[in-house]
Amino acid sequence: MIYNRSIILLLLFGLCIFKAFGQKKDPENQKPNIIVILTDDQGWADVGFNGGTDIPTPNLDRIAAEGVIFSNGYVSHPYCSPSRAGLLTGRYQARFGHDCNMPYTGENDASIGTPLSEKMISEALKEQGYRTSAIGKWHVGDHPDLHPTNQGFDHWFGFAGGGMNYWGIPQGPLQTILRNGKPVPENELSYLTDDFTNEAIQFITKKEDQPFFIYLAYNAPHAPDQATENYLKETKHIEYGGRSVYGAMVNAVDNGVGKIDSTLIANNLKKNTLLIYLSDNGGRSQHADNKPFRGYKGMIYEGGIKVPFFMTYPKEILKNQHYDHMISALDIFPTVLDASGANVSKEKQLDGVNLLPYVKGTTNKPPHEALFWRSVGGFEYAARIGDYKLYHRANEKNLMLFNIKNDPYERNNIANDNSVIVQELELAYEEWNAKNIPHGWEDPHAENVLKEQNQLNAIRTKALPLKKN
Numbered sequence: 001m002i003y004n005r006s007i008i009l010l011l012l013f014g015l016c017i018f019k020a021f022g023q024k025k026d027p028e029n030q031k032p033n034i035i036v037i038l039t040d041d042q043g044w045a046d047v048g049f050n051g052g053t054d055i056p057t058p059n060l061d062r063i064a065a066e067g068v069i070f071s072n073g074y075v076s077h078p079y080c081s082p083s084r085a086g087l088l089t090g091r092y093q094a095r096f097g098h099d100c101n102m103p104y105t106g107e108n109d110a111s112i113g114t115p116l117s118e119k120m121i122s123e124a125l126k127e128q129g130y131r132t133s134a135i136g137k138w139h140v141g142d143h144p145d146l147h148p149t150n151q152g153f154d155h156w157f158g159f160a161g162g163g164m165n166y167w168g169i170p171q172g173p174l175q176t177i178l179r180n181g182k183p184v185p186e187n188e189l190s191y192l193t194d195d196f197t198n199e200a201i202q203f204i205t206k207k208e209d210q211p212f213f214i215y216l217a218y219n220a221p222h223a224p225d226q227a228t229e230n231y232l233k234e235t236k237h238i239e240y241g242g243r244s245v246y247g248a249m250v251n252a253v254d255n256g257v258g259k260i261d262s263t264l265i266a267n268n269l270k271k272n273t274l275l276i277y278l279s280d281n282g283g284r285s286q287h288a289d290n291k292p293f294r295g296y297k298g299m300i301y302e303g304g305i306k307v308p309f310f311m312t313y314p315k316e317i318l319k320n321q322h323y324d325h326m327i328s329a330l331d332i333f334p335t336v337l338d339a340s341g342a343n344v345s346k347e348k349q350l351d352g353v354n355l356l357p358y359v360k361g362t363t364n365k366p367p368h369e370a371l372f373w374r375s376v377g378g379f380e381y382a383a384r385i386g387d388y389k390l391y392h393r394a395n396e397k398n399l400m401l402f403n404i405k406n407d408p409y410e411r412n413n414i415a416n417d418n419s420v421i422v423q424e425l426e427l428a429y430e431e432w433n434a435k436n437i438p439h440g441w442e443d444p445h446a447e448n449v450l451k452e453q454n455q456l457n458a459i460r461t462k463a464l465p466l467k468k469n
């Protein structure tokens with residue numbers, strides 16, 4: 001009798017252990033893992049899934065097709081630093097004066113950058129029990145007080161500044177690869193894009209029970225143009241040398257994202273992982289391809305702010321979707337926060353919108369009535385409402401108006417024939433801008449941008465008319 005009871009108790013105990021073990025290890029019953037992959041200065045047409053044909057991006061194309069591709073996915077600024085400030089806080093960066101790149105003196109000045117008083121995605125997800133990692137380029141606060149480990153990230157591997165050579169050779173405090181604040185010896189680094197991928201894989205495969213959030217900000221394909229042989233052989237068909245190297249840098253990202261995807265599959269994590277991929281601004285003027293859009297990084301033409309952008313979440317979002325209403329990088333914060341089970345309506349500071357009901361088809365309404373941009377010291381700005389976009393170039397007296405649906409290249413300025421619409425958009429911009437504060441420091445690009453615009457205008461003015469025969 002005693003013998004029998006012992007066996008039953010033992011069996012029950014075993015069952016409890018099995019159940020507890022089973023629940024703990026079932027990744028589908030947990031909160032979703034979240035990965036935001038941000039590339040740097042990658043152009044609209046520098047991925048196959050947007051119609052690019054010369055740079056091979058087979059992994060990105062395959063993974064993008066497993067979720068939703070955004071055909072009107074915008075970032076909130078055409079330069080690196082402010083765009084990241086908007087993404088990480090879910091707020092227009094002009095709300096806290098971070099609407100231009102930072103001067104290089106920032107490493108000694110904790111007032112330059114996104115202030116600690118702003119809540120970042122990492123901090124909101126930590127409240128939801130996530131372990132958090134920032135990998136790659138930071139560029140929203142050069143001063144050590146503003147580094148990722150002070151902004152809600154448990155783990156950080158990367159560099160603080162805006163650019164870095166791909167071999168990890170230290171070149172000052174902003175261009176040194178750090179792991180949780182300590183310099184990483186050069187002999188532990190290979191090719192930075194691969195190093196960032198490997199660090200992300202290590203973080204994913206840590207045997208811990210908490211869900212994870214990874215902000216993986218590759219500096220590729222930002223300058224300098226540096227690539228390894230294995231990636232260069234993938235773009236040897238590109239005859240223009242600059243683009244061939246640039247393409248190899250993009251291919252390295254594609255390879256990395258493919259490896260991360262394989263890791264998720266191998267660890268049975270893919271179904272319950274929400275992955276978002278985008279570029280921080282439009283493709284740079286050299287070597288990138290923003291076709292069919294006008295302009296490039298630094299401009300508020302579509303080529304400077306419309307980026308490759310997709311989201312996958314196999315457990316919740318159907319594959320093979322294209323979403324055409326305009327969305328913003330500001331939407332990432334509320335979207336991932338909602339997926340984590342948090343009550344997004346409590347985060348009243350957010351300017352973004354939770355995209356999940358929209359991509360799941362719960363509602364057909366557009367997520368945004370309007371989007372706004374403010375750049376170059378605040379005297380360059382744009383507003384898009386519906387199909388219309390108002391754009392004020394820094395050195396131009398006159399406002400431009402485009403119908404983005406009919407004229408996606410922004411070739412035909414229709415401001416003169418639509419004064420009422422111009423007025424309406426200008427008023428909407430002023431109302432939006434009234435809630436912003438002035439930029440917190442001098443814009444290091446303003447002078448060059450104006451110089452470039454004025455040089456081009458001078459050439460256009462002096463150009464000779466065609467001689468008549």
Ligand code: CA
Pocket residue numbers: 040041079080222280281
């Ligand atoms: Ca950038």
